[in-house]
Amino acid sequence: MTDRPAAPHGVYGHPPADLAEVPEGAVQLSPLVPGSTALEELGPGTLAGLTVLAPPGTLERRHALALSVRALSPGAPLTVLAPKDKGGSRLSRELAGFGCRLDESARRHHRIVRTARPDAPTGLDAAIAEGAARLVPDLGLWSQPGIFSWNRIDPGTALLIETLPPLSGRGADLGCGLGVLARAVLASAKVTGLALVDNDRRAVAAARRNVEDPRVTVAWKDARAADAVPERLDFVVMNPPFHDGGAEDRALGQAFIRRAAAALRPGGTLWLTANTHLPYEATLSEVFREVTPRAAAHGYKIHEARK
Structure with a gap:
């Protein structure tokens, strides 16, 4: 019997290096990096962890956050950050709506939320549909x-x-x-x-x-x-x-x-x-x-x- 390969850590966007720790070898998921993996295409439980620089637009941000929660295995860590004036002030409320328990901090005009994927997240399908093509x-x-x-x-x-x-x-x-x-x-x-x-x-x-x-x-x-x-x-x-x-x-x-x-x-x-x-x-x-x-x-x- 062979061991299953470890699930990768993902990174969405380009979080500032001094505000978020991203493990070496993390999978790039940004839609703005040609050739990178699409977050939408990852099945539930694919990732062992995820770091997200949340986009500023409400529909796009909720879409990305819902996809992020869905892609994580239960209990896997999720770190989300955004400038306070570009969606950062809404991160806690939006993630709480998906059933996440939160640890929020602020640094360099950013809000940083650390959480984990809940066993039974809520509201994901609606947020994914709202931000879809x-x-x-x-x-x-x-x-x-x-x-x-x-x-x-x-x-x-x-x-x-x-x-x-x-x-x-x-x-x-x-x-x-x-x-x-x-x-x-x-x-x-x-x-x-x-x-x-x-x-x-x-x-x-x-x-x-x-x-x-x-x-x-x-x-x-x-x-x-x-x-x-x-x-x-x-x-x-x-x-x-x-x-x-x-x-x-x-x-x-x-x-x-x-x-x-x-x-x-x-x-x-x-x-x-x-x-x-x-x-x-x-x-x-x-x-x-x-x-x-x-x-x-x-x-x-x-x-x-x-x-």
């Missing part, structure tokens, strides 16, 4: 809480769609989200191929359902990676992210701009939408031959950049 009637598209602008078309994307001319040739949509922008681009019959790239597994799954077109490929990758985007493209469109872990990080959008420039052929064009306060013009001018403002409204700006 669904068809959003107002959009007519599949989505899921936690995806960027999951239940509406954000104003920046809407302005870019209004501004775009008919495009042609091979292109890419970096940070494609649900596929709203891609659907507008594909309205042009002259588009021969469109690569959709996003680092959110949930967005990729939604885009595959929302953009059913033989000209399209969809990849779960970080758009900044060298192998994420095809080369010698005719155009790139994007509404790049500018938050990382809830904090503004302008380097994200700048990296997207550089990746777009590297992927385009000489003469190829980038169409970019961004909040008006983001200083992307210097980076655009550094890597593109010609940069032209095309629109500005509702706190957003559109640039066309030619390589």
Whole structure:
């Protein structure tokens, strides 16, 4: 007889190292790490322990917490933390609703809750269903809480769609989200191929359902990676992210701009939408031959950049 392999410890998100202990070799479960394991796919009792950086959105957070409790074996330890102003103040109440007994502390503007999976948790199915993928009637598209602008078309994307001319040739949509922008681009019959790239597994799954077109490929990758985007493209469109872990990080959008420039052929064009306060013009001018403002409204700006 052989011993059963020990159940792994999991980690969801990227908890600050000085606030939560994560055992070496823990399984990464974040939907924002391409190639990582999906928490939704773990069967009950799969994990011997779990550390969670809880997401800020209520539906997404409750969904992740319920999945976390379900994935643990009875009595297995669960550590959950979040900034106080981004869901941390609600952790105790939400976990108590699942039948967990709690030990709560505070440190560095975070709430930290240590608990264990109860023998008979309650309310898991309802919370999992509330945060699951669904068809959003107002959009007519599949989505899921936690995806960027999951239940509406954000104003920046809407302005870019209004501004775009008919495009042609091979292109890419970096940070494609649900596929709203891609659907507008594909309205042009002259588009021969469109690569959709996003680092959110949930967005990729939604885009595959929302953009059913033989000209399209969809990849779960970080758009900044060298192998994420095809080369010698005719155009790139994007509404790049500018938050990382809830904090503004302008380097994200700048990296997207550089990746777009590297992927385009000489003469190829980038169409970019961004909040008006983001200083992307210097980076655009550094890597593109010609940069032209095309629109500005509702706190957003559109640039066309030619390589």
